[in-house]
Amino acid sequence: MKKMENNRSSDGVWIFGDCRNHFQNRVTLQLIAKGKELAETLNTEVTVLVLGEQVHQYAMEYTAHGADVVMVAEHPGLKYYQVEMYTAVIARWIEASKPDILLAGATSFGREFFPRLAKRVHTGLSADCIGLEVDPETGNLLQTTPAFGGELLAEVVTSRHRPQMATVRPGVFQELQHNSKATGRILYPEIDVQPEQRVQLLGSQRQQVRKNNLEEAQVVVVGGRGLGSKEQFELVSELAELLEGEVGATRPAVLAGWSEEERLLGQTGKAVKPRLLISIGTSGALQYTAGIHGAETIIAINRDPRAPIFKMADLGLVGDSTTLLPLLLEALRKRIKNHYLEHIASSVRTSGGA
Amino acid sequence: MNIVVCIKQVPDERTIRIDWKAMTILREGVDSIINPLDYVALEAALDLRRRAGGRVTAVSMGPPQSEGSLREALAAGADHGILLTDPAFAGSDTLATSHVLARAISKIRPLPDLVLCGMQTIDSDTGHVGPQIAEELNLPQVCGVMEIHLKGDSLVVKRLNDGFLDTIRITLPGLLSVNQGLCCVTHLPLGALEIAFSQRSIARWGLKELGLSEEEVGVRGSATRVQRLHPPASDREGELVSGSPHVLVDRLTHKLEALRILDEEDGK
């Protein structure tokens, strides 16, 4: 990307360092990676903001993943996320340093406090971005956000105000590898923390949110005629369960008695819009695919490389589901076990779930 | 308890059409509805009024035809309806919109104890207006509320926040944005609609009544601007892979990793 002249009054790509849990932490790392790309084009640095109590290890982690600067605010009052306290601290930092860009992950907290912060410093904010680019002519940040539930994409620009703020959808960008040799400056700017009186967290309970509704599911695994038998269809159910998703079926699978009418997808069935849809043993008849256009990512498995379903898929695997499914289930079970252990380790670190 | 509910009339998502030249949603001849989560907020307000007494005022910023939604709110049981409409408001982003709404709310007498709005709209999907109104009016806020309990001069609310169910006390006056699951949305009786149209009145406030200047609203009062609208790319990447079962399984698990499907998910 073309490097820009550094002739503007606002400077720096700032990233809100959400470090509460394993998931949010990964989002921060994804943003640092993208931030680095933007910073390079703009000839500036990436700064990560970390607020909390005993957060020094995050500062180190963020520099190892690409941050040039980390600004840390450590205070017992900041231990749990509080909209107004965080807004107050960061607003003062913004006033002092005038960054060009400020990003946060579109987590529940990010989407709750960023608008308040944007209003306090009177600037523009876009929500849930799935694309960020620097306009080569103006140097402005081009922010691509979904509208109408994703039916349309809007390209948003904040041209006359700074910082240009955006919340970013988790999983869109790829984090950089950990580089233990990377260095960065860790700063502890002065803060004035006023305790929060009006909003008080009384308790917080971890939720196992299991959506039983196909239309709301984030992951859908669909079985079609190509599976060949009810036993094979059962493997589809197992896969769905492993991925914490829902099971869908095509009309031939329902007619064969392998699944119920309620799981039918397509013209006379349901339309789904999950983050991931895996379609196994389905040819891709339009009566069926009419129901799956809304999926973010489609992976298809079919024996026939000419099957129409592959035109609709982001990733197509040409193979026999009878052989693939058992192998896939085995590999995933192993993977998930490792992730679970890692997660237990990280949740011990951040217990209290603020 | 005096409650203000912010309502937005939005195009029915099943019937949207785009003006590709003007980069806006066409509002003529398109079915309009009350933004579903704003309806939930309205039902929540009516429920609180049942429990604690007081008044419910519905406020909506929009073109003149937004009056229809306010009449629906009256038919549902709101005590008053205020339409914030002025040609100068057109093209407002959330910064300008929250400014207009906050100014209007500050002029309502008696002053409201609680402001309710839907967590986000089905057309803009930002969820910004609630928190920005709260900031301008210096109100405490909680977003994504799914349960509301009265506790003296505070409220105790529950909401899902990144995989956790939080229980939070918020002092009044305050602002809550609500999520699905808070209230069952009921259907409107036809007679109530008839009365709402023929016997009730809606206040109309523009720049003058709100004491605002043109620079504070509309395009001039906005910080963000939509430069382009386009449908998502309809062709998918279509990477086709063949090979031994192990190769295929490997490719698939890598893809799942990249999509973060195998990580602990949050509550979205």
Add this chain to the structure above:
Amino acid sequence: MRLEPTMKQAVIRRTVKKFADTRLAGAAVEMDKTGRFPWDIAREMAALQYFGLEIPIDYGGAGLDAVSSAMVVEEISRANAAMGLCVSVHNSVSAYPIYRFGNHDQHERFLLPLASGDKIGTFCLTEPNAGSDTASIESTATLKGDEYVLNGNKIFVTNGGISGINLILARVDPAENGGGFTVFIVESDRKGLEKGPPEDLMGMRGNPVCPISLNDCCVPGENILGKAGEGMKIVLSSLSGGRIGIGAQALGIAQASLDVSLKYARERYQFGKSLLEFEPIQKFLADMAIRIEGARLLIYRASNLKDKGLGYAIESAMAKLYASEVAVDATRMGVQIHGGYGYTKAYPIERYYRDAKVCEIYEGTSEIQRMVIARSLLREKGGPRGLGERPQSSASRDRGERGL
């Protein structure tokens, strides 16, 4: 002259559409399969004043104008034609005549429970030997003291199986005081009124259409609607409103057909193209759309005249006739567009096809409507009427149909 709906009408339409989509559409399949009337849904509708559409708010009705009322019936029928039939008939030929022709006492006893949906209403006209030829009915009402003894057999009574209040046309002996056709209000639990089993119908299943027989059913004089001998006048006036209702019902079915056919044609691919790109399919869809628009305008015109207190008998005949033929046409084209799938129960179009047919038959067959319209033309001086000029026809004035 306004041809666009008012804001109020637009809001009413979308309110009913929301209810119909969430509560009625799903029940339609079940109703069609089992023929069972969904009381739970009917009770919800009653609470929302769907059973008192044009009845004033003071009586517990919704107080709507005729145009809004037609929209309500259309939107209900779009999702669930059998329910639309129930609501239309209850409102236009049972509750409304009692409102229009009943005295204060009858309003208290009968109109209130009908408007609140506490009781469902019917109008019993047809007999085994009297279909289109209403005047040849054989049901009799013989005066005995201050009561009338009713005897007769009514068939094809819409809402019959679920009704609590029934309007019954019978002949009082011409030699008697005020003889001739008379409408009696007969409660379903009155001794001597018996309901037979519901018909096994081609369509509109779920509406319990039953025979109702009267065997020495004693009915007090207070239950006469209007005056003895005024029966025909009440029947004709009620049918005018009824025609608008059935027209709206047919329109709903036609609109539903267009909606699903458009969706199917968009998503179905043959010969490498979407069906939408083939001319014969485009012709079907365009024809459906044009005719639906025409039917809608005729229905609104008739309703609008009714709201203004002008005669609307001919206009409502035109609306009913045209809309019902549009519904039959549109559903036929709809099945054709769906091809083989249209013949299966997996798609709703076959139900629309079966539901539509009866619209050409009940509340005055298409043949009768044509005769009525032709006769009115023959009676007119000064040429055919149109939207531009609106003299009240002498025919409708003769029948005393003002503001009905």
